[in-house]
Amino acid sequence: MRESELSRLIESRVEGLHQLGPDGTILWASQDQLRLLGYRSDEFVGHDASKFYVPPERFGELWQKVMLNEDVDDFQALLRCKDGSVKRVVIHLIGLWQGEQFLSARCFIRDVSDFMKMADELDLRLCQIQNAELRKNEFLAMLAHELNNPLSAVLHSITTAQVDETHREQALNIARRQAEHLARIVNDLLEVGRATQGSISLRKQSVFIRSIVEQVVEEGDWLLKSGRRQLTVSISPAAETAQIFADPLRMRQVITNLLHNAAQFTPADGSIKVVVDCTDDQVMLRVVDSGIGIAPDTLPHVFDLFMQAEHPVSSLSGGLGIGLTLVKRLIDLHGGSVEARSAGLGMGCEFAICLPALPRATTFVQSPERTTQTLASLRVLIVEDNDDAAEALRLLMELFGHVATVVANGPAAIDAVQNREYNAALVDIGLPGIDGYEVARQIRRLPNAGTIVLAALTGYGQDTDKRRAIAAGFDEHLTKPVTLERLQAFLSRVD
Numbered sequence: 001m002r003e004s005e006l007s008r009l010i011e012s013r014v015e016g017l018h019q020l021g022p023d024g025t026i027l028w029a030s031q032d033q034l035r036l037l038g039y040r041s042d043e044f045v046g047h048d049a050s051k052f053y054v055p056p057e058r059f060g061e062l063w064q065k066v067m068l069n070e071d072v073d074d075f076q077a078l079l080r081c082k083d084g085s086v087k088r089v090v091i092h093l094i095g096l097w098q099g100e101q102f103l104s105a106r107c108f109i110r111d112v113s114d115f116m117k118m119a120d121e122l123d124l125r126l127c128q129i130q131n132a133e134l135r136k137n138e139f140l141a142m143l144a145h146e147l148n149n150p151l152s153a154v155l156h157s158i159t160t161a162q163v164d165e166t167h168r169e170q171a172l173n174i175a176r177r178q179a180e181h182l183a184r185i186v187n188d189l190l191e192v193g194r195a196t197q198g199s200i201s202l203r204k205q206s207v208f209i210r211s212i213v214e215q216v217v218e219e220g221d222w223l224l225k226s227g228r229r230q231l232t233v234s235i236s237p238a239a240e241t242a243q244i245f246a247d248p249l250r251m252r253q254v255i256t257n258l259l260h261n262a263a264q265f266t267p268a269d270g271s272i273k274v275v276v277d278c279t280d281d282q283v284m285l286r287v288v289d290s291g292i293g294i295a296p297d298t299l300p301h302v303f304d305l306f307m308q309a310e311h312p313v314s315s316l317s318g319g320l321g322i323g324l325t326l327v328k329r330l331i332d333l334h335g336g337s338v339e340a341r342s343a344g345l346g347m348g349c350e351f352a353i354c355l356p357a358l359p360r361a362t363t364f365v366q367s368p369e370r371t372t373q374t375l376a377s378l379r380v381l382i383v384e385d386n387d388d389a390a391e392a393l394r395l396l397m398e399l400f401g402h403v404a405t406v407v408a409n410g411p412a413a414i415d416a417v418q419n420r421e422y423n424a425a426l427v428d429i430g431l432p433g434i435d436g437y438e439v440a441r442q443i444r445r446l447p448n449a450g451t452i453v454l455a456a457l458t459g460y461g462q463d464t465d466k467r468r469a470i471a472a473g474f475d476e477h478l479t480k481p482v483t484l485e486r487l488q489a490f491l492s493r494v495d
Contacts, residue, residue, distance in 0.1 A: 016089075016109035022102050024049050024063055036111055038082035054078040054086055066095050066105055079109075088113045147185065150178035183481045184260075188322050190461060201463055202247040202333055206358055209242050209251075209283050210235055213276060216255040229266055235276045242278035243358040250330050257323040258287040258351050265349075266291035283357045288350045294342035302340045303328040324351075331355070378402040378494055381425040383413040383439065384457070385432055393426060396484075400491065410434040410442075417443050422452050424494045427474070429458040437472040444473040453494045457482065 016033030018026055026045050034044060037052070044052075050059035058077050065072050072093035079087045092108040153174060160171035217233055244251075255274075262272045266289045273288040294302060303324050324340075331338045335356055342349035380397050382404055384390035390406045397404035405422075407413050410431050417425070425443070429436035436456055443449045453476070456469040461479035469477040476490050 015111070018044075018049075018107050018109070020049055020105045020107060022104070024059070027104065033109060036081075036087065036109065037079060043082065052079050054080050062091065062093070066093060067102070069095060069097065076112075087111055088116045147182065150181045150185075153178040154182075179481075186459075186481075188257075188326060200250075200330070200333060202250060204245050204247050204334075206243050207246055207248045207251070209244055209276060209278075209285065209355075210240055212248060212251050213255060213274060213285070216252050216259065217274065229263060229268065230271045231274070232271070233274045233276075236278065239276040239278040239283065241360075242276075242283050244283050244334075244355050245358055246334050246355065250334070254327050254330050254353070255285070255287070257327050261323055261351070262287055262289040262291065262349075265289070278357055280360075281357055283355045285353045285355075286350055288348065290348045293345045293347040294340065294349050295345050299340060299342060303338075327351075378423040378491060379421065380404045380491075381413065381416055381422045382406045383408075383410070383425060383427040383431065383436070385409060385428065385430075389428075396487065400488070402491070410436070410439040413439050414442050414446070417446055417449055417452065421448060424453045424455065424491065426455050426457055426478070429456055429460070429469075437468065440469075440473040453490075455490055 016030060016036045018029035018033050021027045026047055026049050029041065029044050034041060037044065050056040053059040053062075062072065062075055062077065065075075072091065072095075075091040075093065077089055077091055079089055081087060088111075090110045090112050092110075093105050094108075095105045096103045157171040157175040157178070161168045161175070164171070213233065213235065217231065259272065259274075266272055270290045272290075273286075275284075275286040275288065277284045328338055331353055336354050338351060338353045340349065340351055380402050382390055382393050382397070384393065384406065385408045387408075390408070394404040394406050405416060405420075407416055410433055413425070413427065416422070427436045427439055431439065434442075436458070440454050440456070443452065443454065454474045455476040455478050456472075456474040457478050457480060458465060458469075459480045461477075466477040476493075478486060478490065
């Protein structure tokens, strides 16, 4: 090849090219090579090539192959640029020999920095997908375990209640607790989904942190007593009147989840402490237990979704690994922080929450005392295609002193309202044929349906579901499973 042709070939290439002498000195470099690394010709040509390799020993590995007259294709290396950055390159080297004498080498350089970065990101993403798939499979197995355990307890307790009158109350108490546990699992799944999607809306108000803690401890008393765990609550004088701007329901949910977590991993006869303190601008709440603790390598991941550390079998079910994730998301939404601490396995653990405190008020408005209202007998229509669910609701209505009628589909519900006056209707959304939304719309068009109070019964509880129910003509949206208190509150608004 003539020299002029070689020059045109070199200058037309988009990849770098340089020539090395027998001692590894750079004899010549193309303009593309210089532009690639950012050097002037005098800063690159005439220098030992190892100076530009990271580490320099990498050039020694390349040069050894050259001296052995080996083919060098796709040799990966890092080259240092003038600005201090590093380029990832692939080198194709051709050695020129005259007999046994080595003359020089031509190094063709291809910059693969962007490609390798993409490859690294792809590898990382594939690893994340594999880990997510593993976590998903572990979660599904854990979900089956966590659902089957309380379901078995419910079924066994019901059987005991049916055949053994002497243990009926004890068996029904077990069934109730396990049913509440099942409801909590389902609610946690729904809530963490909403939190992950950013669809949780907070109803904030000024609230005493002391009253929230007291309510949670009172409601969760059975859980702690069931394992004979000792619970102590310490509220500092400064925190007695401390207020936060928060959603009371969500804050009770946070503290309840922390207490459930502590009870889960604290053996019988262990201790759990709730400590509340306050400064001028912060409220601090700590839940401290004497349980199995957290390993140092697990501690940074305790708030990760579906995270479940290896642990001995506890006295309660292990949970789904979503309760702490929900705690973190809810505290973040309130503008606070939560931290997990543990000295290691067997050393117990502590969860510390910090929330902004409201400025001290000169006077405090006490919450009105709760009053018990005796409800007049109501005519209630139950629209539910699940026979057991419908019968359970009917029995509850009769227990409250109301008269209940059950229908299993939308057309029957519309006919019932046309032919008789009802004070209230509980309408399942997932009905066969026409759904509950259409049932509500058609009932609202009836001339005698002006005073009926409609409640939507559904397992979907997001804000969009509630708005859709109200738009269809419902007065209330009740998310399954509906608690006794929630049902009574709905009936109390019916004339």
